[in-house]
Each structure stands twice: as C-alpha cells, then as structure tokens.
Amino acid sequence: MPEFVPASRVTRIKSSPSVAAAARVRELKAEGRRILDLTVGEPDFDTPQHIKDAAIAAIGRGETKYTSVTGTPELQKAILETLQRKTGQQYAPGEITIGGGGKQVIFTAFMATLDAGDEVVIPAPYWVSYPDMVLANEGTPVIVSCGGDTGFKLTPEVLAGALTERTKWVILNTPSNPTGAVYSREELADLAAVLKDHPAVYVLTDEIYDEIHFGDGPITSLVAVAPELKNRVLVTNGVSKAYAMTGWRLGYAGGPAPLVAAINKLQSQMSSCPSSVSQAAAAAALTGDQDFVRESVEVYRERRDAAVSGLNAVEGLQCATPEGAFYAYVNCAGVIGKTTPDGREITNDEDFTLYLLEAASVAVIQGSAYGMSPYFRISYATGLPVIEESIAAIEKAVTALA
Numbered sequence: 001m002p003e004f005v006p007a008s009r010v011t012r013i014k015s016s017p018s019v020a021a022a023a024r025v026r027e028l029k030a031e032g033r034r035i036l037d038l039t040v041g042e043p044d045f046d047t048p049q050h051i052k053d054a055a056i057a058a059i060g061r062g063e064t065k066y067t068s069v070t071g072t073p074e075l076q077k078a079i080l081e082t083l084q085r086k087t088g089q090q091y092a093p094g095e096i097t098i099g100g101g102g103k104q105v106i107f108t109a110f111m112a113t114l115d116a117g118d119e120v121v122i123p124a125p126y127w128v129s130y131p132d133m134v135l136a137n138e139g140t141p142v143i144v145s146c147g148g149d150t151g152f153k154l155t156p157e158v159l160a161g162a163l164t165e166r167t168k169w170v171i172l173n174t175p176s177n178p179t180g181a182v183y184s185r186e187e188l189a190d191l192a193a194v195l196k197d198h199p200a201v202y203v204l205t206d207e208i209y210d211e212i213h214f215g216d217g218p219i220t221s222l223v224a225v226a227p228e229l230k231n232r233v234l235v236t237n238g239v240s241k242a243y244a245m246t247g248w249r250l251g252y253a254g255g256p257a258p259l260v261a262a263i264n265k266l267q268s269q270m271s272s273c274p275s276s277v278s279q280a281a282a283a284a285a286l287t288g289d290q291d292f293v294r295e296s297v298e299v300y301r302e303r304r305d306a307a308v309s310g311l312n313a314v315e316g317l318q319c320a321t322p323e324g325a326f327y328a329y330v331n332c333a334g335v336i337g338k339t340t341p342d343g344r345e346i347t348n349d350e351d352f353t354l355y356l357l358e359a360a361s362v363a364v365i366q367g368s369a370y371g372m373s374p375y376f377r378i379s380y381a382t383g384l385p386v387i388e389e390s391i392a393a394i395e396k397a398v399t400a401l402a
C-alpha cells in the first residue's frame with residue numbers, strides 16, 4: 001500500500017485535546033478503572049422532552065428531506081427572533097447562517113474569509129479549537145495573553161497592541177470556555193472604541209454559553225453595546241449547551257450579508273444543510289418553554305459554588321469564581337516543583353493532570369491546551385457527588401506531594 005500523505009492543512013493542526021481527553025477517559029473506564037471525569041464539555045442533562053417531541057413530530061410529518069442552506073422557515077424565524085432578543089438588533093434572513101454545531105459555523109466563517117497570512121487575534125486562555133481552525137484555513141493565530149489579573153479578559157490596550165494591517169478577525173468568547181469569564185457592558189464598550197479605529201477588522205463573538213451565566217440579567221453581546229459594529233460582527237451561537245443538545249449538531253450565526261453569503265456558499269457545497277430533524281428540534285428549543293434553561297443554571301450555580309470553594313481550600317490551588325459556562329480554570333502554580341510519592345517532579349500543568357489521573361483517578365485538562373499555564377480546567381457539568389468526591393481526591397493527592 002502506498003504511504004498515505006495527508007494534506008498540509010491536516011499536518012498543520014492537532015486533534016482537539018478535549019476530544020482526546022474524553023477518549024482517554026473512555027479507555028480507562030473500559031479497562032475497568034473508575035474515573036472521576038471532570039473533562040466533560042457538554043451538559044449532563046438529557047435534552048428536554050418537548051424538544052425531542054418536536055423532532056419526532058417532524059419525522060412524522062415527513063420533514064426528512066434537504067432544506068434550504070439557511071434552514072426551514074420555522075428555524076429561520078426562530079433564529080431571527082433569538083438574535084434580536086440577544087443583541088437588540090434586527091437581522092434579515094440574508095444575515096443568518098446555520099451549520100452542524102457552532103463549531104462548524106466558526107470553521108466555515110474562517111474558511112470563507114482567511115487567505116494565507118491573514119491574522120486572527122485569539123485571547124488566551126482560549127477554546128482549544130480556535131487556533132487549529134485558523135491554521136487549517138491558512139490563517140495565522142495571534143495569541144494574546146489575558147491573565148487572571150484582568151479576569152482572563154482582553155483589555156483595550158492588549159487589543160490595540162495586537163492589531164496589524166493583516167488582522168482579519170478578533171475572537172471574543174463570552175462566557176468563556178475555559179475560564180467562565182463574562183465581558184461586562186463597559187468592557188465591551190471599551191473594546192468597541194478600539195475596534196472603531198480599525199474598520200477592516202471583523203469580530204467573531206462566540207456566545208455559545210450565553211444562557212449559562214450566574215449574574216443578574218442576560219449577558220451582553222458586543223452588537224448590543226456597539227450597534228455601529230454590526231456590519232462586521234459575526235455572532236455565533238447554537239443549541240448545544242443551553243438546551244443539552246450537543247449531539248443534535250445545530251449551530252447558527254448572524255452577521256453582515258456579504259460575509260454570510262460567502263459562508264452559505266461554502267455550506268451549500270459542504271453539507272447542503274444540517275439535519276432537517278435537528279432543525280425542527282432547534283426551532284422548538286429556541287421558541288419553546290425556557291424553564292429547562294433557568295433550572296439547569298441553578299443546578300450549575302450550586303455545583304460551581306461547591307467546586308470553587310472546595311478547590312480554593314486545597315493548598316497550592318487557586319480558582320476565581322466563574323460568571324458563566326460550566327468550567328473553572330484553576331491555577332496550580334503552588335504545586336509546580338513538588339515531587340510525587342514515587343519521586344517524580346511536577347514540572348508543569350500536564351505533569352500535574354497526569355498525576356491527578358494516576359493518583360486520584362480524577363480527569364481534568366491541562367492549561368497548556370488552552371494557551372495558559374500553569375492551570376487546569378475542570379468542568380462542573382457533572383453531578384455534585386462526583387464534584388465533591390473529586391475535590392476530596394484532589395486534596396488527598398496534593399497533600400501527598402512533597
């Protein structure tokens with residue numbers, strides 16, 4: 001058999017570390033090990049019944065065929081109304097796109113806009129996929145460090161310093177994966193003031209976690225604060241996280257018509273449209289009863305509080321209180337340089353997460369995967385008993401370090 005040589009776009013990127021972590025946990029479990037899994041990037045709840053019923057009804061009605069690239073009329077209407085509610089701005093049918101998850105929408109947006117050497121400003125810590133999606137599409141990720149001192153958020157100064165003639169996009173993710181940071185109205189206004197002086201720069205605001213937040217009132221979208229930027233902001237979202245629908249694969253975005261037309265042209269050649277059945281489910285999710293969202297946020301809040309106070313009580317670990325999503329980003333500088341009971345030195349966050357897996361059977365993801373060390377990410381999209389047991393096991397393992 002001839003040697004298989006993948007395209008350079010494949011060799012330029014790596015597989016998603018969170019997908020790899022999930023695979024490793026599955027392997028260990030298959031070997032019979034009981035693993036306390038805090039790597040999970042999806043709600044542990046089932047999709048609400050009324051959403052499943054809408055999908056079943058759609059199948060019953062024979063809605064099992066291709067739809068238009070931008071979806072069924074019902075889904076389009078639901079997305080337009082949702083975008084108006086979230087941004088305060090009116091979007092037209094030619095200003096929305098849909099895809100197989102927010103992930104595919106973001107990937108296609110880069111594919112539709114990046115030429116070799118175009119730069120994308122990515123605040124770190126970042127969602128693991130952004131840099132590789134940029135690289136796969138020949139762009140250049142420009143990683144800017146946004147540490148705990150600024151709440152893991154991009155500041156106007158750092159943004160201004162990162163913009164160049166080649167900047168095509170700036171990514172803002174609020175609430176953030178992996179930190180749970182949420183940009184306030186004022187912070188967004190300050191960033192918008194910088195962006196106003198750079199009219200060629202587009203902004204991708206990834207708001208996939210916007211319904212999962214612990215403050216008063218809805219989270220603020222950049223477009224709501226700076227409507228004058230609407231013609232160069234792509235607001236991306238989806239039903240995965242808010243409605244426990246990760247497997248349905250339905251994401252959407254709103255943005256300026258020429259950009260959206262370019263994305264839809266690619267979509268027409270890549271997938272024609274996402275699953276018609278998932279579209280019916282997503283329309284029901286966006287327009288139906290929102291009690292599930294409210295109730296799940298209260299469950300996440302209780303888990304967040306338990307996780308944060310438990311982790312902060314462990315000497316050597318430190319964790320800010322996340323304002324949204326279902327992750328906490330834990331500083332582990334206090335354990336770096338220590339030695340495990342079998343004599344190995346913990347030199348970085350990857351060593352530490354491996355040690356936690358071996359010694360405590362707790363799976364978390366190292367900060368290096370998100371572009372900022374020494375940290376690790378925990379997900380609290382898992383039951384309170386697992387969180388409590390994990391923290392006790394982490395504490396025991398940290399105490400055993402010398």
Ligand SMILES: Cc1ncc(COP(=O)(O)O)c(C=O)c1O
Nearest residue numbers: 101102103127177208238240251
């Ligand atoms: C920050 C962020 N954006 C986008 C996505 C994509 O979600 P989906 O493709 O399920 O809509 C994820 C999923 O983990 C995420 O964490």
